[in-house]
Amino acid sequence: MQVKTYAEYASTGETPEVLFWVGCAGSFDQRAQKVTRSFVKILNHLNIRFAVLGTEESCTGDPAKRAGNEFVFQMLALQNIEVMNTYGVKRIVTTCPHCFNILKNEYPSLGGNYEVIHHSTFLQKLIDEGRIKITDTATFKGKKITYHDSCYLGRANEIYEAPRKVLEELDAELVEMKSCRTKGLCCGAGGAQMFKEDEKGTKRINIARTEEALETNAQIVAAACPFCNTMITDGVKSKEKQQDVKVFDIAELLAAGQGLETISL
Amino acid sequence: MFTILQIVLFIVLCVTAGFLAYKGYLRVYKNIMLGKSEDLSGDSSERLKNMLLIAFGQKKMFKNITPAVLHLLIYVGFVITQIELIEVFIDGLTGSHRIVFHAVKDIPALRFLYVFTISSIEVMSVFVFIATVAFLCRRWILKVPRLNKPELKGFPVMDATIILVSEIYLLACIFSMNTADMALHNGEYGFFVSNLLMPAFAGFGETALHVFERTGWWGHMLGVLALLVYLPYSKHLHILLAFPNTYFGRLQPKGYISNMPEITKEIKLMMDPSAVPPPVDANAAPVKFGAKDVFDLTWKNLLDAYTCTECGRCTAACPANQTGKLLSPRKIMMDTRDRMEEVGRIKAANNGVWIDDGKSLIENNYITVEELRACTTCNACVEECPIMISPLEIIVELRRNLVMEESNAPAEWNGMFTAMENNGAPWQFSQQDRLNWKNG
Ligand code: SF4
Numbered sequence: 001m002q003v004k005t006y007a008e009y010a011s012t013g014e015t016p017e018v019l020f021w022v023g024c025a026g027s028f029d030q031r032a033q034k035v036t037r038s039f040v041k042i043l044n045h046l047n048i049r050f051a052v053l054g055t056e057e058s059c060t061g062d063p064a065k066r067a068g069n070e071f072v073f074q075m076l077a078l079q080n081i082e083v084m085n086t087y088g089v090k091r092i093v094t095t096c097p098h099c100f101n102i103l104k105n106e107y108p109s110l111g112g113n114y115e116v117i118h119h120s121t122f123l124q125k126l127i128d129e130g131r132i133k134i135t136d137t138a139t140f141k142g143k144k145i146t147y148h149d150s151c152y153l154g155r156a157n158e159i160y161e162a163p164r165k166v167l168e169e170l171d172a173e174l175v176e177m178k179s180c181r182t183k184g185l186c187c188g189a190g191g192a193q194m195f196k197e198d199e200k201g202t203k204r205i206n207i208a209r210t211e212e213a214l215e216t217n218a219q220i221v222a223a224a225c226p227f228c229n230t231m232i233t234d235g236v237k238s239k240e241k242q243q244d245v246k247v248f249d250i251a252e253l254l255a256a257g258q259g260l261e262t263i264s265l
Numbered sequence: 266m267f268t269i270l271q272i273v274l275f276i277v278l279c280v281t282a283g284f285l286a287y288k289g290y291l292r293v294y295k296n297i298m299l300g301k302s303e304d305l306s307g308d309s310s311e312r313l314k315n316m317l318l319i320a321f322g323q324k325k326m327f328k329n330i331t332p333a334v335l336h337l338l339i340y341v342g343f344v345i346t347q348i349e350l351i352e353v354f355i356d357g358l359t360g361s362h363r364i365v366f367h368a369v370k371d372i373p374a375l376r377f378l379y380v381f382t383i384s385s386i387e388v389m390s391v392f393v394f395i396a397t398v399a400f401l402c403r404r405w406i407l408k409v410p411r412l413n414k415p416e417l418k419g420f421p422v423m424d425a426t427i428i429l430v431s432e433i434y435l436l437a438c439i440f441s442m443n444t445a446d447m448a449l450h451n452g453e454y455g456f457f458v459s460n461l462l463m464p465a466f467a468g469f470g471e472t473a474l475h476v477f478e479r480t481g482w483w484g485h486m487l488g489v490l491a492l493l494v495y496l497p498y499s500k501h502l503h504i505l506l507a508f509p510n511t512y513f514g515r516l517q518p519k520g521y522i523s524n525m526p527e528i529t530k531e532i533k534l535m536m537d538p539s540a541v542p543p544p545v546d547a548n549a550a551p552v553k554f555g556a557k558d559v560f561d562l563t564w565k566n567l568l569d570a571y572t573c574t575e576c577g578r579c580t581a582a583c584p585a586n587q588t589g590k591l592l593s594p595r596k597i598m599m600d601t602r603d604r605m606e607e608v609g610r611i612k613a614a615n616n617g618v619w620i621d622d623g624k625s626l627i628e629n630n631y632i633t634v635e636e637l638r639a640c641t642t643c644n645a646c647v648e649e650c651p652i653m654i655s656p657l658e659i660i661v662e663l664r665r666n667l668v669m670e671e672s673n674a675p676a677e678w679n680g681m682f683t684a685m686e687n688n689g690a691p692w693q694f695s696q697q698d699r700l701n702w703k704n705g
Pocket residue numbers: 579582583584585586592593594639640641642643644645646647656657660
């Protein structure tokens with residue numbers, strides 16, 4: 001897989017078009033790594049000159065900030081900003097809504113000013129420009145997809161349509177859950193909940209959301225966030241529906257539509 | 266003589282109510298000013314637009330059509346009734362009777378306008394009556410879940426009911442006043458609804474009608490004055506505070522959480538060994554991170570708390586609350602307000618000097634650590650609030666205090682913080698392996 005780091009670009013005096021911010025989940029979480037690879041396949045397929053920071057990338061600091069640890073957040077943020085400003089980064093694309101939100105909204109006042117794009121918007125633009133060609137229609141024929149709104153994409157930054165536009169490209173039926181868009185129900189991972197046990201209650205949040213997804217009878221739940229992906233995958237497993245319902249990122253689905261990826265439904 | 270007595274009584278009542286109301290609103294203002302300063306000036310055209318659309322135009326209410334329509338009826342009815350109140354007020358001060366009517370009755374166009382206005386008020390009042398009864402039913406018979414949560418037990422439920430019942434009381438006064446007045450003057454005014462109600466008063470003699478008219482008039486007046494005094498103790502205060510609160514509402518995307526500049530300074534010093542730390546001001550108050558009590562929140566957070574109308578739309582949308590966790594964003598707002606009132610009372614009892622009562626907004630029967638930890642920062646509460654309140658901002662400030670001042674975090678979070686500091690990731694992976702995904 002062809003991936004160049006910013007350092008490699010810099011050593012040849014070239015500048016990439018865009019920095020692909022992989023994020024911690026995309027780098028380390030096995031499920032999210034697959035999404036990272038799918039997205040890279042699309043980028044490479046379209047000859048988009050992107051770079052990653054590789055080992056120079058650190059966590060954006062999102063879970064620390066939202067847990068209340070501003071120290072750890074700012075330490076990481078200032079470090080990341082120093083790296084990016086040294087390379088003269090201008091545009092960033094990321095597959096994680098949490099990275100997207102924090103880079104776009106909270107880095108500027110710390111000195112990190114970039115054009116930050118979530119991969120849903122990025123892919124939608126490529127579609128609008130006519131650069132994406134769907135070749136595999138068989139995989140999705142007659143299938144139902146339901147899209148789960150990520151809080152950090154939707155309410156936090158009002159991106160509701162871009163991921164849906166991406167899914168509309170596929171030859172499948174798009175169905176909505178009971179609560180969607182501004183009313184979308186959280187998967188339960190945000191605010192650093194991903195990293196701890198739930199407080200006591202009657203149900204786990206990811207189960208509540210998975211139930212809504214299952215009610216649509218869709219075979220595919222589409223996510224645009226690695227944490228939502230994990231949460232709903234877990235939910236589907238605990239409902240023992242993993243044979244009938246699969247959770248995919250929009251990048252994986254679009255890569256499959258372009259014949260760059262095979263997914264098993 | 267009797268007229269003079271009425272005028273004197275009227276003035277005494279108005280002045281007393283005015284004085285009590287003044288004290289009530291001053292208390293609210295002082296309590297809001299307990300908060301930290303925050304500069305929210307500028308962007309006035311965008312802010313004005315928010316205020317007009319969201320407070321005046323009720324835009325966000327219309328996400329949920331039934332309560333939105335009922336609420337709009339009461340709101341419009343309330344505003345338009347104030348027109349009749351002007352005449353009631355002048356009559357009270359001068360001892361006249363329907364002074365405006367008598368001034369315009371010989372000018373056909375103005376007379377029509379007068380009758381039309383009062384008739385519209387009457388028609389609106391009928392709608393207000395229906396809406397109020399519907400609201401009482403939603404609360405007491407249908408038991409709409411968001412109106413029946415534990416944090417509403419006690420005064421809040423009573424408060425809501427008082428407001429709705431006094432609404433009905435005011436309407437009864439208006440109709441008693443107008444219809445009896447019509448009956449006394451053979452329907453001369455031609456008000457639309459009281460014209461229809463007149464037959465109900467047909468059996469009464471002149472004295473009885475006078476009593477009905479005067480009771481309605483005084484009852485209406487007293488009701489309005491009482492509400493004015495009661496408002497600053499009630500969730501109904503939102504009818505006033507919704508305006509400044511939407512004006513000063515956040516303009517950033519909802520995902521934004523403010524950065525703490527005092528921490529930026531410290532970290533920059535840490536990262537740059539050659540930097541000279543600024544001289545330490547021995548008199549400066551020690552920097553405190555996050556909020557433990559109402560003093561540490563901003564005035565806008567406190568304005569939010571007083572503006573909250575306890576509707577519970579936030580709580581109904583909260584994923585934590587929906588799944589049975591203790592967290593309820595409405596309770597965050599109510600606890601903040603109650604603590605603010607408690608602090609205000611202590612200060613007032615000590616000539617404006619704050620005497621530490623050893624309590625704070627965290628625990629002490631206010632917001633518990635368990636509630637604070639359950640928040641996913643999903644912004645559903647902020648999105649739902651019809652008057653731009655942010656429970657999330659308060660939650661984050663309190664979490665900051667727990668984590669940075671009290672080191673009070675679940676063990677998993679502490680592990681996560683350490684991993685982030687050492688490996689640049691919330692998990693125990695080496696930063697050197699960050700590119701390994703490409704080999705998969
Ligand atoms: S941000 Fe927190 S309090 Fe508000 S709805 Fe989401 S989980 Fe509940």
